[in-house]
Amino acid sequence: TDNATPNWAAATLLKAKRPSIFWTGCAAHTIDLMLEDIGKIKQVDETIVRARSLTTFLYSHIRVLALMRKFLGKDLVRDGITQFATTYLNLKSMLDNKKELGKLFRSDELNEMGYLKKDKGKNASKIVRSDTFWKNVDCTVNFFEPLANVLRRMDSDVPAMGFLYGCLLDAKNDIAKRFDNVERHFKTVWEIIDKRWDNKLKTPLHLASYYLNSYYYYPNKLEIELDGTFREGLVSCITKMVQEVEIQDKIMDELNMYQDGMGSFGKDIATRQRRNENFNPGD
Numbered sequence: 379t380d381n382a383t384p385n386w387a388a389a390t391l392l393k394a395k396r397p398s399i400f401w402t403g404c405a406a407h408t409i410d411l412m413l414e415d416i417g418k419i420k421q422v423d424e425t426i427v428r429a430r431s432l433t434t435f436l437y438s439h440i441r442v443l444a445l446m447r448k449f450l451g452k453d454l455v456r457d458g459i460t461q462f463a464t465t466y467l468n469l470k471s472m473l474d475n476k477k478e479l480g481k482l483f484r485s486d487e488l489n490e491m492g493y494l495k496k497d498k499g500k501n502a503s504k505i506v507r508s509d510t511f512w513k514n515v516d517c518t519v520n521f522f523e524p525l526a527n528v529l530r531r532m533d534s535d536v537p538a539m540g541f542l543y544g545c546l547l548d549a550k551n552d553i554a555k556r557f558d559n560v561e562r563h564f565k566t567v568w569e570i571i572d573k574r575w576d577n578k579l580k581t582p583l584h585l586a587s588y589y590l591n592s593y594y595y596y597p598n599k600l601e602i603e604l605d606g607t608f609r610e611g612l613v614s615c616i617t618k619m620v621q622e623v624e625i626q627d628k629i630m631d632e633l634n635m636y637q638d639g640m641g642s643f644g645k646d647i648a649t650r651q652r653r654n655e656n657f658n659p660g661d
């Protein structure tokens with residue numbers, strides 16, 4: 379479910395009645411909150427405001443809109459699954475069409491319409507011609523895009539639970555890489571991600587799902603085992619779901635086989651699935 383207070387309250391009552399079940403907040407909602415928090419960073423917020431004023435100008439006049447579509451060959455504005463996913467898509471679209479927008483605002487056709495002589499037109503033209511604006515758009519897209527990709531994965535029909543933890547790790551690393559691993563450029567964004575992640579999406583169920591996903595486990599086996607929290611999360615899930623000691627022991631025996639890649643876990647069909655991004659470790 380989403381993370382609204384009534385849902386938390388309902389979950390508390392439900393878990394009291396059914397102690398062996400799990401409840402977790404909506405991953406897509408939490409990731410969207412990450413995007414929203416990033417959008418509150420001063421530079422990002424100012425960039426979004428300027429971008430919106432540009433699109434407002436372009437879409438406020440029928441003739442300007444028609445001319446824009448002629449230059450771009452398509453619409454500029456795109457819809458996403460959430461408000462801030464839409465913001466990302468529109469900034470990305472704007473960045474991808476930077477060259478065409480420049481040509482549009484330099485064109486005789488647009489100038490002859492007279493709109494660029496008015497305040498909103500002058501402001502839009504100033505934005506398009508601003509190197510600082512485009513630099514900030516690029517920066518904002520690099521903040522948003524890795525998380526938007528995770529959001530798309532979480533909202534798709536492809537099984538997501540087993541990939542959530544790993545996808546968020548990948549997103550953080552992707553953001554760092556986009557800024558050449560210079561920490562001061564992405565530290566604030568990482569802190570925003572971690573705050574939401576730690577609060578909502580690091581339950582034993584999430585940790586266990588990451589541990590049991592062979593796509594992530596085997597390439598990162600040493601790191602995962604040394605950490606200990608992932609196996610601890612799995613054991614916590616097992617003891618919560620299974621009350622019979624004999625079955626718990628059998629699961630632990632099979633878990634050791636999984637860790638060593640032995641038995642069924644070592645067969646060709648199993649090893650091939652280790653690199654299958656659509657594999658559902660919950661099946």
